[in-house]
Amino acid sequence: MKNIVGSCAVICSVLFGFSANAQLKENEKVKLITLDPGHFHAALVQKTDLPDIASDVYVYAPKGPDVKSHLDKIDAYNLRKDNPTHWAEIVYTGNDFFDKMIAEKKGNVVVMAGNNQKKTEYIKRSIDAGFNVLGDKPMAIDAEHFEMLKSAxxxxxxxxxxxxxxMTERYEITNALQREFAMIPEIFGQLKKGTPQQPAVEMESIHYFYKYVSGNVLSRPDWFFDTKQQGEGLQDVGVHLVDLTQWECFPDKTISYKRDIKFNSAKRWPSYITLKQFNTITQSNGFPDFLKKYVEKDTLLKVYANGSVNYSLFGTNIKLTAKWAYAAPQGSGDSQNSVLHGTKADLYVRQGEAEKYVPVLYIEPVNPGPDYEKDLMEKLEDVQDKYPGVTLKKEPKGWEVIIPDKYKDGHEAHFGRVTEKYLDYLREGDIPEWEVPNMIAKYYTTTTALALAKGGKN
Incomplete structure (x- = not known):
């Protein structure tokens, strides 16, 4: 490894029909820059070699444990026995790292995954300097940063x-198939409108502070536990839930956030981390000073890592919940459960003990007629054209969707697939018209939910 120490309407009218990035010439490689990597997602973008990306990657960051942890992960990918990567990290760690990045212009795509308090400003300044940006979620964690993101x-x-x-969760096969079946009227019917008390769409994710990444126990930076820097639960991992709701329930439909989104309620609540747990996760020896205002009884850290929002999109009532706990039950890990209620069937993704903690998709019909099973099997063939090998297994309440293992590539592999899609957009200029306005709507939803929850209007 080389090392050198040292508003929506306006936006939509500008973006529709644009041709992406005239900077890239035919057969030109994309040159990555990694900016201030403080989250392991930055390394996962490089877990596999991608032919369109040059092997030299420029890293600009403050000197410290965050950048060291990032480089250690890249080294591990380069040195692994099976399918090693071939990255050459060229690193600058001076205090002026951001200005240095802008001045040197060594690459054309900046990858960001780290401190979320800084990220939105990084995005805006990078765009202003002429760089393309591939940013980890969240790109904004509060209303102030949302306005900055719109400007970007x-x-x-x-x-x-x-x-x-x-948005890696679009590449989780159960989510993708939930979307596919929801688009088949003969199977799903139409998405119900629901009510705030009985929403038509419900999604809940549970994440854990203590986890394994690329085969090793993940060491998190101490600032990860400061929600002013990381963001609260719904504003961080909850971004995936909002994205999946938009992507699955209203495919290819452009959202005007001021017109199409209405809020019912939102709330937030803390998780508690002991001093011993904190030291284990961060490899620290005590709470840093900036976290002490959140410490109770000297040894208990209060982290507002949980949140939920009840809102409507295009008149459809939705409830989303994001939770965090210390460690997962034995044999499990991060999990996500969801249901879409249709007029003909409910589509459930469950990931509990009965599913051995892996996501499973179920089709549960509502008052099925005599021809429902026949229609289901006929329309299954359309799904099989896109996903060969997918079958159905009869269950007491309906059918379990049986998914071949070849589609179950895992969360870490999804970063490469997102990056490939991004490179397509970058080179071909074929980004769908709905993507940008719907990204804006997504961050409007999460950041407005936070303001509502803090206002006590639950």
């Missing part, structure tokens, strides 16, 4: 740059 999208459109966030 306007500037990106003017400059024909591609600003995009990493």
């Amino acid at each position: 999208f306007v500037e990106a459109a003017k400059r024909k740059l591609v600003l995009y966030d990493i």
Whole structure:
């Protein structure tokens, strides 16, 4: 490894029909820059070699444990026995790392995954300097940063740059198939409107502070536990839930956030981390000073890592919940459960003990007629054309969707697939018209939910 120490309407009108990035010439490699990597997602973008990306990657970051942890992960990918990567990390760690990145212009795509308090400003300044940006979620954690993000999208459109966030959950096969079946009227019917008390769409994710990444126990930075820097639960991992709701329930439909989104309620509540647990996760020896205002009884850290929002989109009532706990039950890990209620069937993704903690998709019909099973089997063939090998297994309440293992590539592999999609957008200029306005709507939803929850209107 080489090392050198040292508003929506306006946006939509600008973006629709643009041709992405005239900077890339035919057969030109994409040159990555990694900016201030403080989250392991930055390394996962490089877990596999991608032919369109040059092997030299420029890293600009403050000197410290965050950048060291990132480089250690890249080294591990390069040195592994099976399918090693071939990255050459060229690193600058001076205090002026951001200005150095802008001045040197060594690459054309900046990858960001780290401190979320800084990220939105990084995005805006990088776009202003002429860089494309591939940003980890969240790209904004509160209302102030949401306004800055909107400005970044306007500037990106003017400059024909591609600003995009990493939505890995679209590549989880159960989510993708839930979307496929929801688009078949003969099976799903139409998405119900629901009520705030009985929403038509419900999703809940549970994440854990203590976890394994690329085969090793993940060491998190101490600032990860400061929600002013990381964001609260719904504003961080909850971004995936909002994205899946938009993507699955209203495919290819453009959202005007001021017109189409209405809020019912939102709330937030803390998780508690002991001093011993904190030291285990961060490899620290005590709480840093900036976290002590959140410490109770000297040894208990209060982290507002949980949140939920009850809102409507296009008149459809939705409830989303994001939770965090210390460690997963034995044999399990991060999990996500969801249901879409249709007029003909409910589509459930469950990931509990009965499913051995792996996501499973179920089709549960509502008052099925005599021809429902026949229609289901006929329409299954359309799904099989896109996903060969997918079958159905009869269950007491309906059918379990049986998914071949070849589609179950795992969360870490999804980062490469998102990056490939981003490179397509970058080179071909074929980004769908709904992507940018719907990204804006997504962050409007999460950041407005936070303001509502803090206002006590639950």
